[in-house]
Amino acid sequence: MTSTTTLGHPAHHAVQQWLPAWALLAACAYSAQALDLAHRVTGGRGISAHTFTAAECAGVVTAGLAPILLRTTRTDARPGRTAFAATTAMLVLARLSLALPAAGPAETVDVLRLLLGPAVIVLLAAELLARAGAPMPRPARPTWSAVSSTPGPTVLYTVALFLAFAVSQFIAQFTAATDQGAALEVTRTAALTLAVQTASNAALEEFVFTGVLCTLGTALRVPVPWMIAAAAVGRLLLHAYLGPAALGAAVVAAASIGIYLLNRSRLLPLVLAHTAFNALMFYGMR
Incomplete structure (x- = not known):
């Protein structure tokens, strides 16, 4: 049975x-x-x-x-x-x-x-x-349908990222805040390296904590709440250097998986939004 x-x-x-x-x-x-x-x-x-x-x-x-x-x-x-x-x-x-x-x-x-x-x-x-x-997460063909359906989830995830940032800043007011720019050595990083790092970090994080996690979980019939919980724990640990302010990562975990699954398992909108968010954060810290 x-x-x-x-x-x-x-x-x-x-x-x-x-x-x-x-x-x-x-x-x-x-x-x-x-x-x-x-x-x-x-x-x-x-x-x-x-x-x-x-x-x-x-x-x-x-x-x-x-x-x-x-x-x-x-x-x-x-x-x-x-x-x-x-x-x-x-x-x-x-x-x-x-x-x-x-x-x-x-x-x-x-x-x-x-x-x-x-x-x-x-x-x-x-x-x-x-x-x-399970199939490997791969970019969709550049059809008009794929291109026209990208801005919506991209903007939605961008809003989620800034919401998570707002949550982190709120928590940081009541705890010992960590200087994220100093922790990531943003001011000591060359411009070209920082540009590549901005995109690379975003792509890898979404690939690991959303794309592969969901694709593997869907193939093995793992419930969505388990995926969200695993993604939340993973992102919290990744950003743990921020201290309690890393709790904002839980917002990102839930939003990324929800948008990914509802958007026919397309990873590109998440990567674009995360790259834009990283760019604003990193260059704002310089």
Whole structure:
């Protein structure tokens, strides 16, 4: 007899398949931030730049090895003889080379780091979704229908982001506020790097905490409230350096998943809105 998934009593097997897979992706994508958070929780003041880089590299290596091993078990192919394994290995090695002292000009290294890291995460996401029988989130064809239906959800999500910002600012009035600009080192970041970071951070966050989370959850028949709860916890942890003000991320989590599911699983409007919001915030902090 097949178990079913309902809003009140979700099937345990669906959650047990979905949550570890998505948690692996999120942990690899934000390994350095997770280590920094753990250090702060234990009483530290944040990890050093060298430790942050090492943690990022560890996340990239894990994100590279995991899909190769998962695809090997899924297809019985030898890992050393597939184009997927070769591509993944090359991206991982290229990303790791950027951590070397003589990797090149700092601005070029930073831009490549912001592009190569997420590329490895995308490969891991593709394999996790393939194992669950789910399609990979991909841009819609540039038809008039797709273009004309983009402004509505983009504006709606922009409003949600500013609402979350207002909630954060309200909470910050009653707590010890954290200087977000100083925490993100916005004033010390080169203009080109900041521009790429603005788009890269927004795209990766929406890809991990909305696109893959919802696509994987829908394929495994996980109830929407579970998705919202997982996204809220993930975004709270990602922005935990803000202290209690990070509670505004819960607004973003609910809005992003609601808009994504109601808008036929289109990720582009969320990324556009988040990129515009990041641009206003980052350049306002400089």
